[in-house]
Amino acid sequence: MLPQPAVGTSIRSNSIRQMPQASSQPVGAERNALAQSMQMMGAVMSFPRNSEIFGENEPADYVYRVISGSVRTYKILSDGRRQVGGFYLPGDIFGLEFAEEHTFSAEAITDAKVVVVKRNAITALAGRDPAIGRELFALTGRELRRVQDRVLLLVKSAQERVASFLLEMAERASAGNTIELPMSRQDIADYLGLTIETVSRTLTGLESATTIEVPTSRRIVLRNRSALSRLNG
């Protein structure tokens, strides 16, 4: 038997990509059949900052969609390190599993409102409504691609990882060139497989190179996207 731990699934529903600087609307403004259905069928729950939404190994009976705030999924490795599986912003769907149990835990990064829907209800709906089924299928494909992109990311240098993270967040959480980060440096480090010090130093380095500005630790302004893209490889 492989001693590998089970691994969870979290899926982002952003099928609509924002053009850079195109809009200051949060991603949550998107509308699609699946999201609408979840809104209809589900209950809204509020989670205070740092509270647990679900735990690893709990039954994966529900699927979640972020209304406001932000969420992280994570797993504690056997050596005590934490690996962050993903960040979920308004509009994003998370907690959808192929297996019977969650393979990541989920916590609110900031105070968050989340729509909770029975997984059964969604899969049943997908059975009846081909459009929903297609959306679920597409969601799965995007999730697979997202995880595979992570694999490609994790073989790169610290600078490349941070650059890639900034570009990803710029696409998802930016107003113009300004990114508001809901998560801490520790969250970012655990997402990128780096230490908090390396993340901090890398950001400082990018700032020295006038590629970014860091007016406050949670706010980052992109000054030179093409330089970041080059770093990203």
Add this chain to the structure above:
Amino acid sequence: MLPQPAVGTSIRSNSIRQMPQASSQPVGAERNALAQSMQMMGAVMSFPRNSEIFGENEPADYVYRVISGSVRTYKILSDGRRQVGGFYLPGDIFGLEFAEEHTFSAEAITDAKVVVVKRNAITALAGRDPAIGRELFALTGRELRRVQDRVLLLVKSAQERVASFLLEMAERASAGNTIELPMSRQDIADYLGLTIETVSRTLTGLESATTIEVPTSRRIVLRNRSALSRLNG
């Protein structure tokens, strides 16, 4: 826009897990509805060592199953490095994509025979036969988990990665405690995100610790599985 390259999907069909040392039958001996159907519907093709089976960005109109030999999928990164996506042994299915194009290239590691089936034919069959549909779904879930396990692997040390690789191969390509590796050190290095020298040195280190023996470079004998498992985390 994210400059991320598209990412491909390759799925292993080994639903039947061998117990360690339980059997010297190759994994390809497995039988299941999907594999049988592919055998029926598909054509067998032979590929010489190092020949291309399909290329990145080609239309993903076919799905493949290894009959004999072994296959690697890979992608060339913008900096020229090669990232190996996975190794496929007899019985394994690869090349199944969610998107319209392959996002990895595939090559025969050794001379290989492969069953090739139209993707359409499989998805159509899955529509008619719920058992096939369930198998495809399960396959997707396993693939997602496999990629997520890679993410967890890639944040670990070189020793942990190599140990994990050996345990994975022991499960898939071993007769008792002896693993016959079809792939080169370079293949392993590109799979684990390490250099060939680091892989070699790590194996030498494990040999010094009498955790493994390396009678020839392509043959590895596990002498202390529990030590490997501990390294694996």
Add this chain to the structure above:
DNA sequence: CGATGCGTTGATAACTTTCAAATTTAGTGG
């Protein structure tokens, strides 16, 4: 038998982590 490819080993350099401390920011009670 020499050329060639693959793997191993050695020395050094580059990068990232670790440990420690200083600094800034955020949260809380008065």
Add this chain to the structure above:
DNA sequence: CCACTAAATTTGAAAGTTATCAACGCATCG
């Protein structure tokens, strides 16, 4: 609202890990 305390972030120095560059050994094959 301010002061105080705790938490988060940044910075510095040293240690550890892995990559890079180079050379050597070994087997295969013409």
